[in-house]
Amino acid sequence: MPKLSNSVNIENRRAKFDYAFIERYTAGLILKGTEIKSIREGKVNLGDSYCVFENGELLVRNMHITEYSEASFYSHTPIRDRKLLLNKTELNKLEKKLKDKGLAIIPVRMFISESGYAKLDIALAKGKKEFDKREDIKKRDIERDLSRKF
Numbered sequence: 799m800p801k802l803s804n805s806v807n808i809e810n811r812r813a814k815f816d817y818a819f820i821e822r823y824t825a826g827l828i829l830k831g832t833e834i835k836s837i838r839e840g841k842v843n844l845g846d847s848y849c850v851f852e853n854g855e856l857l858v859r860n861m862h863i864t865e866y867s868e869a870s871f872y873s874h875t876p877i878r879d880r881k882l883l884l885n886k887t888e889l890n891k892l893e894k895k896l897k898d899k900g901l902a903i904i905p906v907r908m909f910i911s912e913s914g915y916a917k918l919d920i921a922l923a924k925g926k927k928e929f930d931k932r933e934d935i936k937k938r939d940i941e942r943d944l945s946r947k948f
Contacts, residue, residue, distance in 0.1 A: 806837060806916075808908040810844040815931065817904055817923035823892075825856070825918050826883035830874045832866035837916050839866075842908055849882065849903035849920055851893050856882040858905055858918065882918065892922060900924050 829837070836842070841864035849858050857879045865873045884892075895901060907919040926934075 806840055806908070806910045808837075808840060808842045808844060810847070810904070810906050812845060813904045813906055813921070813923070815934070816926060817902070817921070818926055818930070819906070819921040819923050820895075820901070821922045822906065823884060823888060823920050823922075825920055827858075827916050827918055828881040828883065829916060832872065832874050833863050834916055835866045835868070836863050837908065838910065844905045844908060847905045849905065851896065852879075854889070854893075856884060856889060856892065856903070858882055858920075861905065882920070895922055 843862040845862075847858055847861040849856055851857075859879055860877060861880060862876050863874070865876055892903060896903065902923055902925065904921050904923045905918050906921050909917055909919070911917050
């Protein structure tokens, strides 16, 4: 079987700025046929997406996957809830930690694995306050200045 190119790497850059990551997990996705074709074209937006528990299952909401241009009437809806695939122990651990105040599960990155499946990196995250964001900006500026001098 020939290897597929792994050129798909879609990141949620805003998440790094708005949240402090505590733990990261890699989850599989249950997708429809035209959704995986759009993902391989890189037409995904993770900007406003988040994860919730519903009936013991972890779902990702507000993840926008653009309709596949070559599809006829079998196309998918761009925004819908998609089930994430994790181990039962990981799901139980996340569900317990999510009950803490101020924690959320945020999609960080989507990629295509070596075997050709779409995977989603998710993170258990805590929201940053305004002063935390300013400190991060200062640190980044200092590191940039130091790297320029040397």
